[in-house]
Amino acid sequence: MARRKKLYEGKAKVLYEGPEPGTIVQYFKDDATAFNAEKKDVIDGKGVLNNRLSEFFMTGLGNIGIPTHFIKRLNMREQLIKAAEIVPLEVIVRNYAAGSMAKRLGMEEGTRLPRPIVEFSYKDDSLGDPLVPEEYILAFGWANQQELGEIVDMALRVNDYMSGVMFGVGIKLIDFKIEFGRVYDGEFPRLILADEISPDSCRLWDIETGEKLDKDVFRRDLGNLTDAYTEVARRLGVLPSNVTHPNTNPTLIN
Template identity: 65%
Template structure:
């Protein structure tokens, strides 16, 4: 591919300008980070797997009317996406107690929650993505009340769909993070799903054993990170039972 301008680089992905106005190329890295970047490593093939898993889930969500930024996969590590104005709020949807909510509220890990709980974090690495309320979001203008209602409604629909999808392949969807953006087309603006959905930003447990099949294997030094991501991809039918194929993928645009 030709050289393109780098627009943004995060902990797990790089965004490049796209081939057409209003598009970007999203490149998935093999970098693994935790604790706001304090812990770092490289997991060979992680970017390839996340690219394929996120593609699969975004396409499935589009089929039920959840508009998102995915256009098409370009190669093993890159996908073409719509350019959006990211809303600086991370949406956390929790079905089972795990992670920070256990520490904050003294709940035992694995406790089923009475209903899906939505939490919001201000998207800021410098501030360690602090928990915020709806009042903060609207008062500081990160999103207006109508946009926030739309985000909450879409998040619950995504959760309902993914709960069923993962349950069907023997996986418990414990919690996950979503990001949304404003997509402009002519004079029209709509809030659409952005970023990615993968074992990097979902907690996924085997339904029979509660074995962790997500980034917690890296956070907690459990080992087998790549194997866990491959297992998720296998159950989703993305890679064959015999093996994942070429995990190195093709060259990135530079």
């Protein structure tokens, strides 16, 4: 088979031209980065776990009526997704103070917020993905007023779903980051959830112990990242309960 055309390579994923117009193959790498890629490593099995977990969440969100880019999982590291024009924003939903918010505001990590807070950052690694207010988003045309309202509404719906699912398996959803894209029905754009949802893009704490089950394990040198992600997958039923780690070397077909 001919090698697929690479469209884009990021820190954690590679995008390839899909088999049909309007589709893309999303490949999950084992690379782990933190602090805007100042810290890097390769974590065996991370891509496999994130592929399965993102499939799980995107499928669940689609089932409750939230449109996503997910079509189907192709193999252990790849999924078929809809091509979309990515809105250049990272949408962050926070339920508890942690990470940069706790540092900015001098709050103790784990402090419950009065209500979920939605923040936006401008997607530009060279600038460190700076936080931006809604006024910037509208002024620079990154999204219009209607789209911004839809983004906030969908982000809060995602939060409701994710919080409930995680609580059901003994995990506290501290915060998470999502992205959105536009697909077109003729000349009319509509928004869909894009990118991924995985422990790479969420903060997840065990409700009883406070143990971190997300990328903070890597950021803060708290243990084995694959073990943390595997525990999340096991609790959600994505992996059998007797599996301690996934097959880390799947055979990929190009």
